[in-house]
Amino acid sequence: MNEQKGILTVISGFSGAGKGTVLKRLLTKYDNYALSISATTRAPREGEENGREYFFKTREEFEKMIAKDELIEYAMYVNNYYGTPKAYVQEQLSQGKDVILEIEVQGALKIKERFPDALLIFITPPSAGELKRRLTDRGTEAPEVVEERMRTAARESGFMEAYDYIILNERDRLEECVDKVHGVISAEHARSTRSQAFIEHMKEDLKGE
Amino acid sequence: MNEQKGILTVISGFSGAGKGTVLKRLLTKYDNYALSISATTRAPREGEENGREYFFKTREEFEKMIAKDELIEYAMYVNNYYGTPKAYVQEQLSQGKDVILEIEVQGALKIKERFPDALLIFITPPSAGELKRRLTDRGTEAPEVVEERMRTAARESGFMEAYDYIILNERDRLEECVDKVHGVISAEHARSTRSQAFIEHMKEDLKGE
Known part of the structure; x- marks a missing residue:
């Protein structure tokens, strides 16, 4: 429990969800992460x-x-x-580092299959309208590119259930989102399925008393 | 996701683990909890x-x-x-309140069976020696009562795996334990299995764009 291995954390999200900004901030704010x-x-x-x-x-x-x-x-x-x-x-x-892997939906599911212990987090804006607004506000994408991204998002949304956690990235609330991602990964360390070694130790220890 | 129902949280732990103190502090420190x-x-x-x-x-x-x-x-x-x-x-x-139920192991398992959405948290000292020390240091229990409690703890330790989270309550680190319990319950709100309504909304919303 204390000398636990790190958690392989896969982060996905729609293009325009703000994943990149969230991860950059997560890695500067907390020191237990390594970016793959x-x-x-x-x-x-x-x-x-x-x-x-x-x-x-x-x-x-x-x-x-x-x-x-x-x-x-x-x-x-x-x-x-x-x-x-x-x-x-x-x-x-x-x-003991929690390794962050930013990867698209198909790759994320492949990783979960191969490493069932991997933690899958999906970052999303609170609504489709907000996603479109962010893609449009960038000012760098042609309207047809925005449309294509929205269609991809609609397709990807079908895989959200396969993720362990869904975290909202709301407008102007970056820190909140970063702290939620951190909170979810921290909490995961206390999962009983990740604490088997401690549980076994405690059982033996209590037998000995 | 935002107007989510509260989470029914069951908290157990060995007698002497410090559950009572942890829960009292949790309820005064954060305002999203109700004690059953x-x-x-x-x-x-x-x-x-x-x-x-x-x-x-x-x-x-x-x-x-x-x-x-x-x-x-x-x-x-x-x-x-x-x-x-x-x-x-x-x-x-x-x-929307997270309801805390302090209950012993058998009752906790019954609740999980009947309410699979319930969140089960087990609070434990880091070692059997530390548990014994706490029971002895109270100064109120006869040695044979301490022995009986230790035997009960050994029996109860067989059920730790059935809990969702195992949280250590280390000596002189009450706040850390309280914040961990709070962190685990907060994180749980972002579980995709608890966010079905939001996921469905998002899918529909993206289809409409």
Whole structure:
């Protein structure tokens, strides 16, 4: 219970839900988290650093990682591989860090299947109208892109039940959302299913008295 | 999600774990809780008030409550009935209050069976030695009473897995324990299984956009 392993936490949410901002704040506000860093075969962009934004790999290196089962999950987008290296995640977990994985719905469900102990959190605005407003207010997306994002959100909403927790990210209430995410992960550490070692110890200890 | 019903929370723990102190502090520190008041046929003690410590009932009244299914659970100890009146609990829950029920292990399991939505929290000292120390330090119990309590604790420890959360109450760390109990109940409100209404609303809302 006290020397518990960290919790593998998967965070998803609609594009425009504000996940990125929430996670950035979570990681600066609390020190028990480590953000999982993905590996990718896409070329680094201006300002990106190997081991910070991504682990940049050649296609050959990446396929070797797949073959050696060194990835928790991977997928291909626009002819590039993206994946989550297992070693880094396991190292952080065993040091007691709660590892945060920001990942889309399909990937999240794959992770839950493979790691039933993973904690799945879904971040959402309080309404579809608010989501649309945020996507529109960015001012960077063409109307048809906003429409496409809204359709994707409608599709993704069908998977919300598969998540353990649903957390609202309301307008101008970032800290509240960040603290809720933190609260949910903290509480999860006290779950009896995660405290088997302590329960066994306590049973033995009481027998001995 | 926002106008959610309260959560029926059952709290158990070994005699000497400090449950009473934790609950008293929880109820003064946070205002979203209501403590369930038991009904009993035992006579009021000096200073006890009807509707505060207990609802005092005659045996006839109590058996009428049983017959009318007006109790969440009941049991008999030393020839007196003790039980949890349903009406008060449901009224508080529908007002959004999280209702706390302090109850022993057998009763807690009965409640979980009948109300699968109930949240079960087990409060425990960090070790058997610490439990014994607390029971002994009270200075009010004869050694054989302490021994009997320790045997009861050993028996009860077999049911810890049935609880949803295990929360440690460490020496001189009352506030930490109180805040953990509060954190666990707060987090539970964001459970997707408790947010079905919001999820359905969000799905419909996104379809409409």
